[in-house]
Amino acid sequence: MRTDTAVNGGNSGGGLFNTKGEIVAIVNAKSAEDDVDNMAYALPASSVKRVVKSILDNNLNSSGIKKARIGITTVITDSYAEYNEQSGEVELFELVKVQDISAASVAGLGGEVKVGDILREVQIGSGKGEAFVCREGVKVNRSYSVTDILLSVRYGDTVKLTVERNGENIDIFLVYDNQNYFVIEE
Numbered sequence: 001m002r003t004d005t006a007v008n009g010g011n012s013g014g015g016l017f018n019t020k021g022e023i024v025a026i027v028n029a030k031s032a033e034d035d036v037d038n039m040a041y042a043l044p045a046s047s048v049k050r051v052v053k054s055i056l057d058n059n060l061n062s063s064g065i066k067k068a069r070i071g072i073t074t075v076i077t078d079s080y081a082e083y084n085e086q087s088g089e090v091e092l093f094e095l096v097k098v099q100d101i102s103a104a105s106v107a108g109l110g111g112e113v114k115v116g117d118i119l120r121e122v123q124i125g126s127g128k129g130e131a132f133v134c135r136e137g138v139k140v141n142r143s144y145s146v147t148d149i150l151l152s153v154r155y156g157d158t159v160k161l162t163v164e165r166n167g168e169n170i171d172i173f174l175v176y177d178n179q180n181y182f183v184i185e186e
Helices: 045-057 106-110 144-152
Strands: 015-017 023-030 040-044 065-068 072-084 089-101 118-126 133-139 158-165 168-175 182-185
Touching (some): 023 045, 040 045, 045 144, 106 168, 133 144
Antiparallel strands (some): 015 023, 089 118, 118 133
């Protein structure tokens, strides 16, 4: 995320807080050009938590994180903004659609995800169908929300994708029971 909060040499790597005093991001970079003033970049706190938990859960060193892959390529087909009266902020939304499916992936082998499906929600948990128990979930309002939550998938988990197809919501259950469904990113 980009912020216009002043970042100096001593506070890069520190927390970025909202007006309630809650940490929302970790500052990681700043533009240092003569004609740029107070333009810095930060990693969302939710992403940082997932990366740290991935490293700890998978006994990885700091050179990589283990991340689940669905095996789909997505495209943003529409975006819009809405004013949230409760928070007093403008929120951005994207329509995230499946553009391609890798045949050897968890999505490709299951055969239930289709090109053209609109991603609506991703949940991580265990079980299938009525027996599914959700541990963590996210509405797909932005394309990065899918990428972020995949950091929380562990071997043996079930990912419940809710997709919209022909105006109807469909639940698809993907079981992460193969190490090939994961990659280690540096």
